[in-house]
Amino acid sequence: MATSPSALETATGSTGQGAIAADEAGPLDWQEIRGSLRGDGEAFARLVRRYQQTMAAYLWRFSRDRGQCEELVHDVFVEAYLGLRNFRGEAPLLHWLRKIATRVGYRYWRRRARQRAEASARIQEWDRAARAEADVLDAAEAAAALHAVLERMSARDRLVLTLMYLEGCSVAEIAELSGWSATMVKVQAHRARARLKKLLTAAEETAMSQP
Amino acid sequence: MNELERFVELAIKAHGEPAPAIDVTARVLRDIRQAVGGEGINPPLLIFSGLSLLAASIVAVLAIQSWEVLADPLSGLFDSLTMVMQ
Numbered sequence: 121m122a123t124s125p126s127a128l129e130t131a132t133g134s135t136g137q138g139a140i141a142a143d144e145a146g147p148l149d150w151q152e153i154r155g156s157l158r159g160d161g162e163a164f165a166r167l168v169r170r171y172q173q174t175m176a177a178y179l180w181r182f183s184r185d186r187g188q189c190e191e192l193v194h195d196v197f198v199e200a201y202l203g204l205r206n207f208r209g210e211a212p213l214l215h216w217l218r219k220i221a222t223r224v225g226y227r228y229w230r231r232r233a234r235q236r237a238e239a240s241a242r243i244q245e246w247d248r249a250a251r252a253e254a255d256v257l258d259a260a261e262a263a264a265a266l267h268a269v270l271e272r273m274s275a276r277d278r279l280v281l282t283l284m285y286l287e288g289c290s291v292a293e294i295a296e297l298s299g300w301s302a303t304m305v306k307v308q309a310h311r312a313r314a315r316l317k318k319l320l321t322a323a324e325e326t327a328m329s330q331p
Numbered sequence: 332m333n334e335l336e337r338f339v340e341l342a343i344k345a346h347g348e349p350a351p352a353i354d355v356t357a358r359v360l361r362d363i364r365q366a367v368g369g370e371g372i373n374p375p376l377l378i379f380s381g382l383s384l385l386a387a388s389i390v391a392v393l394a395i396q397s398w399e400v401l402a403d404p405l406s407g408l409f410d411s412l413t414m415v416m417q
Contacts, residue, residue, distance in 0.1 A: 263345035320334035
């Protein structure tokens with residue numbers, strides 16, 4: 121990266137000395153972080169290569185369109201770079217990246233909220249999955265069915281259900297990723313499950329009333 | 332099995348779904364380079380700063396000129412009295 125150290129320091133603040141604890145960030149990550157803050161583009165490139173596939177797997181829950189998923193992953197790393205001086209090293213870098221990714225993904229869902237289909241419309245992927253035997257479906261088909269259902273829900277409901285069931289996160293983990301309190305996560309999960317049940321019941325009734 | 336239970340069952344199955352392989356490294360570095368290296372002189376801000384400096388200079392010149400011709404504010408009063416007494 122042909123970026124002068126002064127321009128980089130302007131964008132990312134100080135060199136970060138004292139802001140990152142080496143024993144928390146992991147020695148390799150810590151080296152790349154310090155290098156990135158000094159203006160070493162290759163150091164940040166190593167971080168991107170190290171974590172981009174993990175971010176892709178996470179953001180695949182937010183969009184099953186390859187191009188859009190790439191866009192989201194890209195946004196995560198750009199935001200991470202611009203906020204790198206704020207990384208305190210109290211938790212592993214991956215946890216910090218997942219928080220950014222959650223924010224990026226949630227923002228994406230909120231932007232798409234207007235395009236949500238009517239809740240009572242037939243959800244064909246769900247119809248097929250609901251009728252198939254469990255061992256017939258592979259992971260991708262199962263995920264596609266769930267995605268078809270979840271994209272009919274609000275961004276807030278979708279986030280808590282995705283993190284709770286698709287990512288297997290605990291209430292505490294969801295609270296950390298979303299920035300919500302644990303109480304809010306529990307309340308949100310309860311409401312989201314109720315709305316999900318209503319949505320699936322309506323979809324089932326629609327399916328039964330149509331040939 | 333109700334719908335929610337089916338949902339949970341499918342979610343467990345979906346845990347193992349692989350994501351497509353992607354590589355955003357080059358694009359990220361390019362966009363960061365533009366975001367960080369692209370900050371330079373802002374022409375509108377420069378023009379506004381120049382105009383402000385010009386206005387301040389004019390005020391300063393007028394203020395200095397006024398200071399140079401500034402007389403004792405009470406001198407006019409005493410001049411009139413002196414004339415009368417004479």
